[in-house]
Amino acid sequence: MSSNRKILLVERPVEMFTESCFEVVEEPIPGPAEGEAVVKVEYFSLDPAMRGWVRDERSYLPPVQLGEVMRSGGAGRIVSSKNPSLPVGSAVMGMLGWQEYALIGGTTGAMANPLPDGIELLDSLSLFGSTGVTAYFGVIDVGETKAGETFVVSGAAGGVGSIAGQIAKILGCRVVGIAGSKAKCSFVVDELGFDACIDYKEGNVAAALRDACPDGIDVYFDNVGGDILDAALQNMNDFGRIVACGMISVYNDAEPSAGPPHIFHIVTRRLRMQGFIVIDYLARFMEAAMQLGAWAAEGKLKNRVHVVDGFLSAPTAVNMLFTGENSGKLVVKL
């Protein structure tokens, strides 16, 4: 392979990503200048947040510009380097973008983190990447989750949700998942050890939560927003916490849709609803990774990754996050 294929964003999606949003271009593999290195990318991380990154709005990261490589997490190995801290052969992860070779370091503005020995590339994008770390700080810091509480998580079979629920279980909570199929519910209960799981496609979620949480909900870890957030609001205990991690149900809306009608319970039940973005926790990444690693080594934490094959599959695979076709953390293998 002597060329570098890149997938550029050329049109902003109105709702879901479509074929016309992207264009594949082929360029020579870059050569590193002083301080730079070239990564051969082996995996892309696909995340719900990507839909937000292409929206032309002020947000926590600048929007991806038209004509730029699509922003994406990724992992790979250094194949050429003029940077002594990024030696050839070493494994790295970072915002590598949808391309086969990424130029990092120096004045490129792109950075990647070398992986410690023994960390697999795939784990670096899931359990030890932003997915696991998001789950960790959401449960521990934002949710202030304590033993004996009832913890509910939506997107329970997804990357963040599956780890968040397991962490709450380790902490000693009753853990109830919400997911979009019978198979996903079986996965989180039978394989991940959740106490119960609600298939939101089977009827009234508020009523199902009432049954599954006889003592009410103390912490609701929200990945989806919309109607399911409203169902949770109706079942929150006084002084409950809502961890606002994501609202995937509205990311593809062309115009903002109506919010949850039961939001007034935030007042009457003295709830705290708090948003967070994992990049705010950069300085504490190591704390999370070490704890997650220890739990995984003890067999308490399972890491499910959903791998889709092929560089060119990225633009269609990303929509699986929104249609709910993935189970576990979604990645593309190049």
Place this chain on the structure above:
Amino acid sequence: MSSNRKILLVERPVEMFTESCFEVVEEPIPGPAEGEAVVKVEYFSLDPAMRGWVRDERSYLPPVQLGEVMRSGGAGRIVSSKNPSLPVGSAVMGMLGWQEYALIGGTTGAMANPLPDGIELLDSLSLFGSTGVTAYFGVIDVGETKAGETFVVSGAAGGVGSIAGQIAKILGCRVVGIAGSKAKCSFVVDELGFDACIDYKEGNVAAALRDACPDGIDVYFDNVGGDILDAALQNMNDFGRIVACGMISVYNDAEPSAGPPHIFHIVTRRLRMQGFIVIDYLARFMEAAMQLGAWAAEGKLKNRVHVVDGFLSAPTAVNMLFTGENSGKLVVKL
């Protein structure tokens, strides 16, 4: 006057309070048993929360039952007593209900707090009552408001809002009110010293907030919910706080109406939206009252009370809170 008139709740309102919700009955003035005292009520406190108290739903206080005296804050003086800590002639405030004479203490389940010397009955229901204390803990504790921040408050001319904005001003914030008329806006700017005020009846509140808050909003003190909450959400800064004190715009809804469409900014801007009820701060009432008193004595804090005359006017006057006819804390003088 040898009888005690009481206003009973006899029918739950569907939307606004109506005449048929209440019935006036006349009974002999009670005589105190051992440990009890009788208060001659001089003022009723009218508060938006009263609409919630008559809703037949689990909440932070049990719903007022049909046939019971309407629950209400009030202030008055002891006229007969068999309780040494509640001597005849002393001034008290508490949940006295809509009645001319209230039996308190002993096994009645009703309590009232004696007022320190020098505190007027009217002030005990406004600045030093739940109104002022709500504003205090909302701004200081829930909002964590700091000097130099931009602070926005809705219901700015109301009891809580007018005090909350003044406290934020004392703390060194840029303070922008939102109110429902030109007169109210003039009141909060010219008399209370707010930096600006938006009349929400004059067009697009989100755009007006953008103009009035060039540095964005750090703390939004919400008394109203609904569209105005949504307008604030669109203008919040990263890590902003929403003090969820009340949502008066939805209290009269027969069915919950749609929530704010821009709620997803809670995630992207890492907002914290937190509800609270002043009774959770009972143990710290004195701290708030002393600080509010000191500010008032220094002339930094003005207390505007809107007095409506006559016992029988309570059932109609309470709706002024929802139609926006009051300016300042609303009370009924018996």
